[in-house]
Amino acid sequence: MLDAAIDHLETAGQGRVWTPWPRDLAEAFAAALDGDGQAPGELVEHLESLLPHGVGNTHPRFFGWVHGAGSPAGLIAEIAGAAMNANCGGRNHAAIEVERRVVDWTRRLMGFPEGASGLVVSGTSMATLIALKVARDARLDFESRAQGAGHAGLVGYASSQAHSCVARAFDLLGLGSTALREVPVDADFRMDTHALEAAIAADREAGRAPFTVIATAGSVNTGASDALDTIADIAARLGLWMHVDGAFGACAMLSPQLRGKLHGIQRADSLAFDFHKWMQVNYDAGCVLIRDETLHMQAFSDRPDYLSREESGLAAGAPWPVDYGPELSRGFRALKVWAQIAEYGQTRLGAVIDSNRALALRLAAAVDATGDLERLAPVPLNICCLRHVPRGWTEPELDRLNETIVRELQLSGIAAPSTTRIHGRLAIRVNITNHRTSEDDIDRLVEEILRLGRSDRLRATARER
Numbered sequence: 001m002l003d004a005a006i007d008h009l010e011t012a013g014q015g016r017v018w019t020p021w022p023r024d025l026a027e028a029f030a031a032a033l034d035g036d037g038q039a040p041g042e043l044v045e046h047l048e049s050l051l052p053h054g055v056g057n058t059h060p061r062f063f064g065w066v067h068g069a070g071s072p073a074g075l076i077a078e079i080a081g082a083a084m085n086a087n088c089g090g091r092n093h094a095a096i097e098v099e100r101r102v103v104d105w106t107r108r109l110m111g112f113p114e115g116a117s118g119l120v121v122s123g124t125s126m127a128t129l130i131a132l133k134v135a136r137d138a139r140l141d142f143e144s145r146a147q148g149a150g151h152a153g154l155v156g157y158a159s160s161q162a163h164s165c166v167a168r169a170f171d172l173l174g175l176g177s178t179a180l181r182e183v184p185v186d187a188d189f190r191m192d193t194h195a196l197e198a199a200i201a202a203d204r205e206a207g208r209a210p211f212t213v214i215a216t217a218g219s220v221n222t223g224a225s226d227a228l229d230t231i232a233d234i235a236a237r238l239g240l241w242m243h244v245d246g247a248f249g250a251c252a253m254l255s256p257q258l259r260g261k262l263h264g265i266q267r268a269d270s271l272a273f274d275f276h277k278w279m280q281v282n283y284d285a286g287c288v289l290i291r292d293e294t295l296h297m298q299a300f301s302d303r304p305d306y307l308s309r310e311e312s313g314l315a316a317g318a319p320w321p322v323d324y325g326p327e328l329s330r331g332f333r334a335l336k337v338w339a340q341i342a343e344y345g346q347t348r349l350g351a352v353i354d355s356n357r358a359l360a361l362r363l364a365a366a367v368d369a370t371g372d373l374e375r376l377a378p379v380p381l382n383i384c385c386l387r388h389v390p391r392g393w394t395e396p397e398l399d400r401l402n403e404t405i406v407r408e409l410q411l412s413g414i415a416a417p418s419t420t421r422i423h424g425r426l427a428i429r430v431n432i433t434n435h436r437t438s439e440d441d442i443d444r445l446v447e448e449i450l451r452l453g454r455s456d457r458l459r460a461t462a463r464e465r
């Protein structure tokens with residue numbers, strides 16, 4: 001199995017991007033569950049047969065959504081982690097200490113003050129939930145932990161480009177997703193901060209309790225980052241908790257040339273981001289940082305006796321991860337994060353980010369230079385939204401053509417961009433967060449988009465409906 005896994009990674013740049021799982025294999029997997037146990041050889045055969053059927057994100061021409069590509073360091077670390085089988089909810093052992101060191105490295109990278117706390121979590125969705133729970137409870141003097149928050153009229157703000165995990169956190173926290181106000185964006189897809197202030201004032205007027213503003217550092221549609229310093233000023237002046245969703249964008253802190261775009265991130269009360277996207281750590285691994293450790297602990301710890309915990313032995317070493325988040329039993333996610341940083345180092349991880357950004361700019365330049373292609377948004381980081389635009393076509397026809405191009409690229413196994421809507425128009429959305437992607441891959445993508453967009457077959461299906 002180890003040989004097969006290494007071969008798989010060595011050849012990750014070859015073959016198809018995405019290959020659907022054949023029915024017979026799916027059925028063999030189902031049948032095995034009802035069987036009476038397998039010999040090791042048979043089991044390994046099953047496992048090996050799975051390898052070609054991932055989502056495709058290890059391949060250099062996977063451009064969909066925002067998926068990281070993983071690394072061999074992750075594979076090796078997960079072997080060590082599996083051998084230990086550590087439970088990282090708490091207690092006094094090496095895995096807890098490794099997680100603390102990883103969180104501390106992250107704290108320094110993001111410019112948070114000493115004493116800030118954090119956790120390695122499954123991803124930005126969980127990190128956002130944890131951060132906004134601290135924000136909610138801190139606002140209500142932690143009475144919400146026993147009483148709930150339904151009565152308080154809490155409302156928060158994020159731009160129309162914010163990720164859906166923010167509204168989901170509002171839902172899960174009992175605030176209701178409509179308590180998250182959608183603030184419009186400017187021409188660069190950044191939060192309109194005048195509209196933010198107006199929305200806060202209107203809610204106050206109506207007797208509601210604005211408690212948080214969620215800024216985005218690297219939006220999922222276009223890679224736009226809100227004006228973090230301006231938002232930090234507004235949050236400070238109006239007494240709101242500033243949370244930053246930096247799922248992939250926050251990792252631009254690893255790049256000396258991009259870091260400046262994120263100025264103000266160090267002023268946030270909390271930050272959620274992913275190791276598994278632009279830092280290429282294997283799924284899943286994200287991070288939450290909380291500026292004020294006391295508030296973090298007050299929102300999650302169930303043990304008022306924490307001050308009198310054990311000094312030595314397995315029950316020592318508090319506070320534990322369980323005091324900072326909703327999970328008790330949890331695996332040793334931090335090990336693969338540690339291995340990634342230890343093996344590649346901050347400079348090389350940053351260089352991947354710069355290289356990805358250069359590729360996004362190369363793509364943008366190619367689009368701008370090609371009459372049949374149109375770019376639909378600026379390219380502030382690593383995402384380029386474009387479409388094929390034959391002259392004289394209606395908007396619905398263009399939408400269908402570009403949707404078909406994306407589907408054909410995916411089905412042919414040549415490349416896997418995804419789609420989004422920019423100002424109502426269907427865009428081919430190309431996200432580059434993969435250390436394996438090269439200039440050739442970008443050039444090939446442009447070639448294939450042009451070939452498909454000009455093909456009579458695709459043009460006929462897009463127009464005839």
Ligand SMILES: *Cc1c(COP(=O)(O)O)cnc(C)c1O
Pocket residue numbers: 066122123124125126163165218219220245246247248274286
């Ligand atoms: C991916 C993403 C999320 C969600 O993160 P998960 O790790 O998938 O939970 C949130 N916000 C942004 C901007 C993202 O790109």
